[in-house]
Amino acid sequence: MCTAATYQTKDFYMGRTLDYEFSYGEKIAIMPRNYPLQFRHDGKKITHYALIGMAHVIDDYPLYYDAVNEKGLGMAGLNFVGNACYNDVQENVRNVAQYEFIPWILSQCASLNEAKKLIKEMNLVKTPYNEQLPAASLHWIIADKSGCITVESVKEGLKVYENPVGILTNNPAFDKQMFNLNNYMFLSPKQPVNMFSKELDLKTYSRGMGALGLPGDLSSMSRFVRVAFTKMNAKSKSSEKESVNQFFHILGSVEQQRGCCEVAEEKYEITIYTSCWNSQKGIYYYTTYDRRQITAVNMHKINLDGQQLISYPMLNDEEFYEQN
Numbered sequence: 001m002c003t004a005a006t007y008q009t010k011d012f013y014m015g016r017t018l019d020y021e022f023s024y025g026e027k028i029a030i031m032p033r034n035y036p037l038q039f040r041h042d043g044k045k046i047t048h049y050a051l052i053g054m055a056h057v058i059d060d061y062p063l064y065y066d067a068v069n070e071k072g073l074g075m076a077g078l079n080f081v082g083n084a085c086y087n088d089v090q091e092n093v094r095n096v097a098q099y100e101f102i103p104w105i106l107s108q109c110a111s112l113n114e115a116k117k118l119i120k121e122m123n124l125v126k127t128p129y130n131e132q133l134p135a136a137s138l139h140w141i142i143a144d145k146s147g148c149i150t151v152e153s154v155k156e157g158l159k160v161y162e163n164p165v166g167i168l169t170n171n172p173a174f175d176k177q178m179f180n181l182n183n184y185m186f187l188s189p190k191q192p193v194n195m196f197s198k199e200l201d202l203k204t205y206s207r208g209m210g211a212l213g214l215p216g217d218l219s220s221m222s223r224f225v226r227v228a229f230t231k232m233n234a235k236s237k238s239s240e241k242e243s244v245n246q247f248f249h250i251l252g253s254v255e256q257q258r259g260c261c262e263v264a265e266e267k268y269e270i271t272i273y274t275s276c277w278n279s280q281k282g283i284y285y286y287t288t289y290d291r292r293q294i295t296a297v298n299m300h301k302i303n304l305d306g307q308q309l310i311s312y313p314m315l316n317d318e319e320f321y322e323q324n
């Protein structure tokens with residue numbers, strides 16, 4: 001399972017949890033402006049926007065899971081197994097392999113509006129990166145400070161939804177996740193009052209009772225509701241530290257602890273990493289399951305006019321701060 005979210009304070013933030021039972025070997029990869037981008041079916045881009053994100057790097061090519069470009073447009077791919085359906089290559093359209101959807105959009109679009117226009121020209125195809133890495137069944141969240149959309153390629157065709165809650169999890173399809181929120185409109189951060197019956201003397205006996213009924217399990221639909229409630233009500237001051245910390249607290253509401261979601265005998269899905277990027281500043285923050293200390297990689301600290309992919313191994317060792 002995975003969860004992605006957007007968050008606005010003074011700056012615009014976005015990120016995700018990557019929940020799975022094994023790692024493909026991730027790195028934080030910065031693609032500078034002159035890294036030659038060879039698309040599988042849509043030609044080559046020698047110069048483009050720079051981007052930073054989490055990727056499985058193979059043959060010096062970043063297979064991005066999530067990323068943001070230097071213009072502040074961000075994007076993340078989350079599992080959509082059983083629903084995602086990609087097309088065959090067709091003539092006279094712009095064919096984009098699912099593994100290159102993130103760099104295809106982020107290398108060319110400076111805003112969500114530009115992304116929406118480009119997506120109209122796209123035919124998302126099933127071409128795999130190679131035989132060992134077949135097409136991943138995903139759907140995507142794309143956002144900048146102006147708004148957020150969800151993109152789902154299903155058997156009926158390509159669906160682009162406005163995403164007013166700025167959240168994505170996994171199955172079912174996004175329209176069903178949004179509809180399900182209707183069931184929870186009574187949830188509130190305020191204490192409830194007795195609407196049950198005037199004849200009964202019902203009282204609040206604990207704080208937090210306004211959110212009684214908020215689903216606590218790890219299913220995708222429940223995580224959607226829980227993180228949406230948390231995000232929509234979370235209050236943060238506007239400094240970078242307070243905003244980033246608050247963002248990690250929001251995604252903390254849906255993190256997966258080892259042992260609670262068994263996917264096979266003795267195999268457990270865990271939150272392998274959680275990311276949060278400041279879209280305006282191009283800083284990619286992350287924590288991992290074993291390293292809760294927030295680590296930052298700033299794209300503007302490297303020469304963004306370069307040609308070489310720069311990647312940093314995901315730091316995974318906890319460092320305790322020894323106070324005495």
Ligand SMILES: C[C@H](CCC(=O)NCCS(=O)(=O)O)[C@H]1CC[C@H]2[C@@H]3[C@H](O)C[C@@H]4C[C@H](O)CC[C@]4(C)[C@H]3C[C@H](O)[C@]12C
Nearest residue numbers: 001002019056063064065078079099133134135136170
């Ligand atoms: C497994 C990851 C999604 C995690 C997730 O959503 N878990 C939910 C599980 S469940 O549905 O609820 O059961 C996805 C997200 C991004 C994916 C990777 C990226 O798409 C980049 C390449 C794409 C290649 O086609 C396959 C390898 C790959 C390296 C993908 C492997 C895997 O499918 C990843 C890592």
